Amino acid sequence: MSFFKRDGARREPVRRSVEDVDLDSLLALVAESRGYTCAFARDGATVTLTGDMTLVVRLRGLRREAGRRAREDWPVLVSEHLAHAVATAGEQVDVCDLEQAGPLLRTRVEPVDELADLTRVVGRHLSADLVELLTxxxxxxxxxxxxCWPVPTAHALDLAVANVRRDERLFVEGIELSGTPVSRLTARTPSAATHLRWLGDYLQVPADGVLAVLPDPYTLLVHPVxxxxxxxxxxxxxxxxxxxxGLSQQVYWWHESRLTLIKADIVVQRGQTRLVVAPPPEFAQVLARLAV
Structure with missing residues (x-):
């Protein structure tokens, strides 16, 4: 079949992959089950849903995500994508447009165990048990x-980190924990842990780094090693x-731009409380050197 523009110039048919065609069929099926009719853009980049409202849904990011997943995951992926598009239709910012969303990107640290599915969020590990989410x-x-964005997610995370740094400067105060002096750094936003990257802007950081705890997303407590x-x-x-x-009950070692868990347990035996520490090898070497 030949396709022609109105001026008579020949238009080449758009070649679609089998995967794209199958995904479109699934999108149409799910949309119809929700009471919408579908109209796909010729290049497959968007679909217009018409029902109780008219909504244009971007598909480029969905196609990329579907390409990384097994086909049996597609129904849930498509259903969640359309449900999310409908639920956020009233948002003034199109998050799929990096030019609009970029200035609003931020980070938030969450325990890995509290995230139901790491594949449904964008982020990177801050430590083995903490993940820094893109928000x-x-x-x-x-x-x-x-x-949908024209940059890798790592670049977007770096942009979010830069936004956090530009947003505010943490408030620093000295406090004591049962006689041990520590520094408490407090943020107005739930991104305090992100500021570990610039800890030297707030405190004198020794060559061996600092101990750190994250009692909540707004607070850091640190002690020099x-x-x-x-x-x-x-x-x-x-x-x-x-x-x-709060956020984490663990103690960490911040050293050379890395946050490492220091496994430490409070053990009660025969009415006495003692600390049992199983430090990572690098930190154990630091302790051995400091003990001399």
Whole structure:
């Protein structure tokens, strides 16, 4: 079959992959089950849903995400994508448009165990048990939204980090935990952990780094790793983290731009409380050197 423009010039047919055709069929099926009729753009980049409202849904990011997943995951993926598009139709910002969304991107740290599915969010590990999420407003970015952007997600995360740094400067104060001095850094937004990257702008950071706890998304507590007194500081910070029951109950080592978990347990035996520390190998070497 030949396709022609109105001026008579020949128009080449758009070649669609089997995967794109199958995804379109699934999109149409799900949309119809929700009471919408579908009209796909010729290039497959968008679909217009018409029902109780008219809504243009971008598909480029969805197609990328579908390409990374098994076909049996597609029905849930498509259903969630359309449901999310309808639910956010009233938002003034088109998150799929990086030019609009870019200035609003931020980060938020969450425990890995509290995320139902890491494949449904965009982020990177801050440590083995913490993930730094990419957000817009108060909600996490979905992979299908980030997939619409002309830049890798790592670049978008760096943009969000830069936005966090530009937003505010943390408030710093010295406090004591059962006689052990620590520094408390407080943010107005739930991105305090992101500021670890610029800790040297707030405090004198020794070559061996600092201990850190994250009692809540707005707060950091840190203690310098500059002497054998760091062992007592681990105990004090661990007890404090346990009492707050917030973002994380663990103690971490921030060193060379990396956050590493220091496994430390409070053990009660025969009425006595003691700290059992199983430090990572690199930190164990630091402790051995400080003990000399």
């Amino acid at each position: 817009v407003g108060s909600r996490p970015i979905r992979p299908e939204e980030a997939g 500059d002497g054998i007194g760091v062992v007592r500081a681990i105990e004090r910070l661990r007890v404090h983290a346990l009492c707050t029951d």
